[in-house]
Amino acid sequence: MxxxxxxxxxxxxxxxxxxxxxxxxxxxxxAASPPPVTPDTxxxxxxxAQTPPASAKGSHLQKKEKIPSNSExxxxxxxxxxxxxxxxxxxxxxxxxxxxxxxxxxxxxxxxxxxxxxxxxxxxxxxxxxxxxxxxxxxxxxxxxxxxxxxxxxxxxxxxxxxxxxxxxxxxxxxxxxxxxxxxxxxxxxxxxxxxxxxxxxxxxxxxxxxxxxxxxxxxxxxxxxxxxxxxxxxxxxxxxxxxxxxxxxxxxxxxxxxxYSVDRPWNFNGQRIIANPEYASGNGQPYYIRVGNAGTNYALPGGIINSSTGGVTNSLRGIYFGQGGSVNHYNYGSLSTSSVTVGGDHALANDGKDIGLEPxxxxxxxxxxxxxxxxxxxxxxxxxxxxxxEYIYNAGPQYLSAIKLSGSNPYLVDALGSSALQNVSSVTLGTTALDLPYRRTDNRRSVxxxxxxxxxxxxxxxxxxxxxxYAQYGVMHSKEQIYNVMNTAKIANATNAVRSSTGQIVCASSLTDPSNGCSPID
Incomplete structure (x- = not known):
């Protein structure tokens, strides 16, 4: 309100x-508003007040009235x-x-x-x-x-x-x-x-x-x-x-x-979401979508969460997420989970709904x-x-990097999980909201x-x-749209493709062939 x-x-x-x-x-x-005028005027x-009074209905059919000279x-x-x-x-x-x-x-x-x-x-x-x-x-x-x-x-x-x-x-x-x-x-x-x-x-x-x-x-x-x-x-x-x-x-x-710039409202504190109804079936009378509370994003967390893994036992590492200080934890998918939303469990870890602008x-x-x-x-x-x-400026919220592909031999991953956990694992897919990076922002300017x-x-x-x-008319419109803090996917791919150099340092794989490319590995 x-x-x-x-x-x-x-x-x-x-x-x-x-x-x-x-x-x-x-x-x-x-001084006062004039009374409503019937269609005959x-x-x-x-x-x-578009419905004329009963006395006016059909009056234009009964008599062809003379239009006053001062009528509009x-x-x-x-x-x-x-x-x-x-x-x-x-x-x-x-x-x-x-x-x-x-x-x-x-x-x-x-x-x-x-x-x-x-x-x-x-x-x-x-x-x-x-x-x-x-x-x-x-x-x-x-x-x-x-x-x-x-x-x-x-x-x-x-x-x-x-x-x-x-x-x-x-x-x-x-x-x-x-x-x-x-x-x-x-x-x-x-x-x-x-x-x-x-x-x-x-x-x-x-x-x-x-x-x-x-x-x-x-x-x-x-x-x-x-x-x-x-x-x-x-x-x-x-x-x-x-x-x-x-x-x-x-x-x-x-x-x-x-x-x-944030949805800091009581109605959003308990994670309100609209999700597909798991009880829905054609003809059973259930709604296709339902509204649920205590829900949150499960495919991207601030420190990163593994959404899938290949090699060895498929998806054996799914649900491992990294907390503050690099701690390793297992995500609780709650009582109901879709490919993108969890109800209950660790739904509050994402907390992404509060970080998106409500009004530009x-x-x-x-x-x-x-x-x-x-x-x-x-x-x-x-x-x-x-x-x-x-001019309109809007906070579009944190970055959503839901498909970062990491090699099973990534040194940061090996240091965090241990070589035994990554045995026979060829790659993992990581999702993060990258809260340590600036939020996305849009700036739209227009003149007409x-x-x-x-x-x-x-x-x-x-x-x-x-x-x-x-009449003759001339008009011109100028529009300028700027989007800030949008990730360069090619550079992200290079930065997450980390390896150890011959000296034991963690570097970008691309830097082995081009040491001057300016790439810094992301942990």
Whole structure:
């Protein structure tokens, strides 16, 4: 559980007139939330109130009402059709601005969107921390119906966004959350309009492009265990000029999350694991997997454990492990043992579950700006840009070297076990967590920038309202992934292939033919 404190400040909207004076206005809709609007008004309802009242059902079939001149005309996501009524051939779910402001964590809009039932299996910083080769580490990416984030298109004001990874998916953290006034989700038929990357559907984030005023959000939190400190601040401002013809928007935010680099929690003290159920058989009603306590890794221990041996009596040395000071012990495999996990017995010797990171360290900076100007009644020109920078650092835990092959004549092995124990043994396979070596660590840095220039407007064509929209967009993404303290398997193989030289010293076998290769044997 995380304890959070939140501060939110909303200042009055204002405008600048030609004399240089500043006029403040009461901001509409802040005093009280408007009542839900039925589908006949043409406005989307929040997802908590999508069912119209009984009196409204079928009303659009009984009478063709005249649409008021001041009704809101929206662009229907998934159709590109502007309409003051929701008449979309595909189902649309929406999050309203009030829902976003009241329910969304101030530094993570994706968490709120992922609560909608259409989303499953979305990518988060927690479950993507080791997604290195694809560049997804630390990303918040939406996944509609668990069909894959690469098949779920994300739009901003109906336009595609610069991808945040080589797979083409978008990090929701790059969207200016304070300016989002609506989120539309289309889950059917979107590929016909947008292409194959919208097979699962489309999520469109609609910004409040005419926001006027200044608002400041801030929050901080800490876990019940005194770690995982996090804080976030965001500032957004907007004002009009030239008697309302022009409008300026600027939004920025910064978020930081301390990493939790070990699973030091009571629920993990007794070694919780999910293992294959030994009682399972097809049709017997038993679950395939079961959860067990007092379980731990049995194939890799801090000092090393012999998992197999060849020559002589096969696996005669299995279970011998080396403790502190080089002591030789026999591992207790407990009441239940698989190829990788022991229940009971010496399960606590590995203790590896506590050394893996629970939460990555994250640091995120975003800035967004927009300028628009009405050059004519039928033309508005605009330009907008954004820059996003993020870094995620994760502790991947100790090294797992589970298949180190040692010769039966390895001098370190002979000194520890004695020549009689190794009689006729040709080789052994050793597993270790190598706690004397640095832990593995990942560092993922990403920057995304986007620049858009365009125009839009409304006009009358043959006596009927029409609209136009054109834009050009440029975006670039840079990603840098670094993995620290990863073993070089070739060098490990050389270092563990130890022999005695003619002088009686223990050296690497490769050094006999190349004394200058810099190899040092590992005990």
């Amino acid at each position: 995380t304890i959070r404190k939140r501060l939110k400040i909303h200042l009055l909207p204002f405008t600048v007139i030609s004399s240089g004076a500043v006029i403040f206005f009461m901001e509409q809709g802040h 043409g406005r989307r309802q929040p997802i908590s 005309v929206i662009m229907v996501t998934g159709t590109h059709i502007a309409n003051s009524r929701i008449k979309s051939p595909t189902p649309i779910s929406s999050l309203s601005q009030s829902e976003i402001q009241n329910q969304a964590p101030s530094n993570n809009l994706a968490d709120l969107v992922n609560q909608m039932p259409q989303f499953a299996g979305s990518t988060t910083p927690q479950n993507s921390r080791l997604s290195l080769s694809s560049g997804l580490a630390g990303i918040n990416a939406l996944n509609l119906r668990n069909l894959g984030a690469e098949r779920s298109l994300v739009l901003l004001d109906g336009r595609r966004i610069t991808p945040s990874a080589i797979t083409g998916i978008v990090d929701i953290n790059t969207i200016p959350q304070q300016l989002v006034k609506r989120v539309d989700v289309v889950t059917g038929g979107a590929s016909a309009q947008y292409g194959s990357d919208a097979v699962a559907g489309v999520t469109n984030f609609v910004l409040d492009k005419t926001y006027t005023g200044l608002k400041i959000d801030g929050d901080s939190g800490i876990s019940d265990y005194g770690d995982g400190i996090n804080y976030h601040t965001a500032v957004t401002g907007g004002f009009g000029f030239a008697h309302g013809k022009g409008h300026v928007l600027l939004s920025g935010d910064y978020a930081h999350q301390d990493g939790i 360290m994250s640091d995120r900076k975003n800035i967004y700006g927009r300028l628009s100007y009405d050059v004519a009644p039928w033309m508005t020109l605009y330009g907008e840009g954004s820059y996003n920078q993020s 920038q986007r620049y858009t220039f365009g125009g839009e407007g409304n006009f009358t064509l043959f006596g009927k309202p029409a609209s136009w929209n054109a």
